[in-house]
Amino acid sequence: MTKQTGSLVCVGTGMMLGGHLTPRARSAISLSERLFMAVSDPIVEKWLENMHPDARSLQVFYQPGCPRDRTYQRMVETILSSVRKGIRVCAAFYGHPGVFACVAHRAVEAAHRAGFSARMEAAISAADCLYADLGIDPGKWGCQHYEATQFLTRKREVDSSAYLILWQVGVVGDETHSRLSTGKLERQLLQQKLLRMYPEDHLMTIYEAATLPISSFRSETIPVKKFVTVALSQHSTLVVPPARTCEVDHETQQLLAKSRLKEQD
Ligand SMILES: C[S@@+](CC[C@H](N)C(=O)[O-])C[C@H]1O[C@@H](n2cnc3c(N)ncnc32)[C@H](O)[C@@H]1O
The missing domain is CATH 3.30.950.10 (Tetrapyrrole methylase, C-terminal domain)
Known part of the structure; x- marks a missing residue:
């Protein structure tokens, strides 16, 4: 299938302001035409806003009493609607975009299903x-x-x-x-x-x-x-932390020892 013009890259900012952004994430942000931000700290939002002329926060979707799944669905729809308009989109999440966080996974899957180029960059969680x-x-x-x-x-x-x-x-x-x-x-x-x-x-x-x-x-x-x-x-x-030592599987150890002996023969 021919890829459509819009695209999506989901990146992570890492945990520490300024110190954890990978060169690949930085490059994805600067190559994008629109940046969505799902970061928990307003200082991190400000920092990203300084890096991109069209940075948009996804925090508005967190409303008191709104089920988290609905919030996440709205975030995915917002990201995807820009991709569908043919825009090169980057979405930045705090930590790793795909660790205990579903929006980036869902957005990448939805973009793929619709025939757009989309990927996730690894980050520090x-x-x-x-x-x-x-x-x-x-x-x-x-x-x-x-x-x-x-x-x-x-x-x-x-x-x-x-x-x-x-x-x-x-x-x-x-x-x-x-x-x-x-x-x-x-x-x-x-x-x-x-x-x-x-x-x-x-x-x-x-x-x-x-x-x-x-x-x-x-x-x-x-x-x-x-x-x-x-x-x-x-x-x-x-x-x-562990509360006990791990039991040794002597039976398997013996089988491994036997097979080593056979190899030596
Ligand atoms: C929705 S998950 C997001 C995880 C994030 N994507 C990551 O890569 O670390 C939120 C949970 O991550 C963990 N977390 C977030 N910030 C943290 C921090 N500063 N220190 C330790 N754990 C943190 C906590 O367990 C928190 O409840």
């Missing part, structure tokens, strides 16, 4: 900052990432010998996806769920990456039993 700031290598013992409300409301087999990372913990339990924070009841339910998997004194960390070069990250360690009382924001991520 909160997880990347977390690995660096907290000294965690996800490859050491494994690492499970879940959206907090989904984790709470679904039956999951959690591997407590690996890291567990819960995103959007500040709005845990908000199944309407329309609130800016949730309260004691929702947190109690999450704490109870964690207590079924971890000892009550197991230490976990509330993490918030620095978003300005002059600020530092937040890393607050609390036992599972104190989770209800800790201060959480929209930017908090919960990190639960």
Whole structure:
């Protein structure tokens, strides 16, 4: 199919103002004719506005009480309507555009379906900052990432010998996806769920990456039993380290050893 003239590139600004934008993202922004911005901080919006003469915020779609899915759909429709007009569009999201964020994925899919050229550029997410700031290598013992409300409301087999990372913990339990924070009841339910998997004194960390070069990250360690009382924001991520060592699969190790011996024969 011949590609139509409009196009879309979704980029991420990374987490830290000015310091995380990749050269590819910067180039996509400057080559675009229109820039949409879905970033959580007005300072980041101002910074992007200085980079582009036609920068438009998507924050207007966040209305109190409006279900998040409707908000996201409106954002996708707004981005796509410019692409359909034949405009070279760039959409900038904070962090990584496709990590715990659906608008960029949906917009790229919709643009492809309509026959337009569209792609997503990789960027620095909160997880990347977390690995660096907290000294965690996800490859050491494994690492499970879940959206907090989904984790709470679904039956999951959690591997407590690996890291567990819960995103959007500040709005845990908000199944309407329309609130800016949730309260004691929702947190109690999450704490109870964690207590079924971890000892009550197991230490976990509330993490918030620095978003300005002059600020530092937040890393607050609390036992599972104190989770209800800790201060959480929209930017908090919960990190639960392994609580036990991983069991060795001796049977498979023996099969591997046997096959190595055979290769040597
Ligand atoms: C809608 S997701 C967006 C994630 C973003 N796309 C990224 O690449 O990191 C929002 C969640 O990301 C995490 N997050 C956002 N900002 C953060 C920060 N400054 N530090 C730690 N986690 C953050 C939190 O779990 C928050 O609830």
